[in-house]
Amino acid sequence: MHEIICSLSEGAFLLDLGSGSGSFDRALTPAAVIRVDVEESAAAGETFVRADAAALPFRGGFFDALILNHSLEHFAGLDGVLHELGRVVKSRGALYVAIPDANSLCDRLYRWLGRGGGHVNRFTDPRALERRIERATGLRHVATRVLLTSFTFLNRRSMMRRPPRRLALAGGGSESVLVLASGLLRLADRVLRSRLSVYGWAMYFGEIPHPVEADAWANVCVRCGAGHPSGNLDRRGLFYLCPRCGARNIFTPDSAYRRLTWRRPAPQPEPCKEKR
Ligand SMILES: [Zn+2]
The missing domain is CATH 3.40.50.150 (Vaccinia Virus protein VP39)
Structure with missing residues (x-):
């Protein structure tokens, strides 16, 4: 925005x-x-x-x-x-x-968790x-x-209210579990060309x-939800530190999601009209 x-x-x-x-x-x-x-x-x-x-x-x-x-x-x-x-x-x-x-997956999980x-x-x-x-x-x-997600809404550290009981079935809201899960989902998306990380x-x-x-930003923080272009991040091995909140996240290059880059849809041809 x-x-x-x-x-x-x-x-x-x-x-x-x-x-x-x-x-x-x-x-x-x-x-x-x-x-x-x-x-x-x-x-x-x-x-x-x-x-x-x-x-x-x-x-x-x-x-x-x-x-x-x-x-x-x-x-x-x-x-x-x-x-x-x-x-x-x-x-x-x-x-x-x-x-x-x-x-x-993100929205289905959100609706399940929040009834x-x-x-x-x-x-x-x-x-x-x-x-x-x-x-x-x-x-x-x-x-x-x-837009991609790192399931920030599951992070206990980001919750304003008491966590729902169902959270126990989704990793308990542990940030380190979320970091690992998000990394694995992005890996699955790269290998299988799936959309598991799409929000x-x-x-x-x-x-x-x-x-x-136009590009989808692969790196979305598990704690604050901020997305950043991968070229702007200070990568440290497998990880980067979120420039906004300092949380440690697994780094993924934006090129992994280049196939989702927005392109203007081709104009649809007018339906043929019968000549009189
Ligand atoms: Zn952050």
């Missing part, structure tokens, strides 16, 4: 919808950040509005950019929410949506969702990246001045 939030200028308004405690560091953008969630959870000093995503208390065309980071899957009344996104964003604005692939996990929308077809968002918001689809997709719409990252 940095392609959007870093391109905004002072005086711009940026909506973090379904923000939880915040989808990104406010210091990354000079724009005015407004966090919105149905549960009051923003940090002190943040501008927070408690609201339903299907009934946003803002005038039309107020925001220069919208960020929905792992939140759209939680919103009931999806058509109403998409309509609201199109209403509050400027016609030359930008939109970022990150969602899980409901068919992925549904609040995922009321289960997305399996990124092309269909891109078209649906384009129609509802009027913003042009720009790109869709594949879902990041979709970009609208006017985005910075080039959008």
